[in-house]
Amino acid sequence: MRFDKLENLAFASLRIIAGLMFATHGAQKLLGLFAAEFRPPFGSQLWIGGAIELVGGVLIALGLFTRPLAFLAAGTMAVAYFQFHFKFQFANSHWVPTVNEGELSALYCFVFLLIAARGSGLAALDGMRQRRRGA
Numbered sequence: 001m002r003f004d005k006l007e008n009l010a011f012a013s014l015r016i017i018a019g020l021m022f023a024t025h026g027a028q029k030l031l032g033l034f035a036a037e038f039r040p041p042f043g044s045q046l047w048i049g050g051a052i053e054l055v056g057g058v059l060i061a062l063g064l065f066t067r068p069l070a071f072l073a074a075g076t077m078a079v080a081y082f083q084f085h086f087k088f089q090f091a092n093s094h095w096v097p098t099v100n101e102g103e104l105s106a107l108y109c110f111v112f113l114l115i116a117a118r119g120s121g122l123a124a125l126d127g128m129r130q131r132r133r134g135a
Helices: 003-031 045-062 066-086 103-118 125-134
Strands: none
Touching: 003 045, 003 103, 045 066, 066 103
16 A cells, blocks of 8 residues: 555544644643643633643644644744743753753644644545535
């Protein structure tokens, strides 16, 4: 079997799994699920980030409003990386994601940029919406 035949299925799987994993971070922050030790105050920057993670992650997984939400999620993760991990500290290789523990933020940022650029793909509610509008 040729792997290029699996490309669309693999991309849809990436979108669904990344969205669901992203949503668990929001559920941790906002709802205290999955062993969260800290819940940010309502309306704070961390709370807003958690809302983007929870709502955006679920909708990205469902493939609904995928492009704008994936772009927003990518931006959220860029902010998380620069503000909370890198902190513009260059000494002792602190800019390296494995050193500053920002690998997940950096990876999510680029995964969501790919999803924003490519769209929702297979098994997405965006496709159903477009078909209903076109019919």
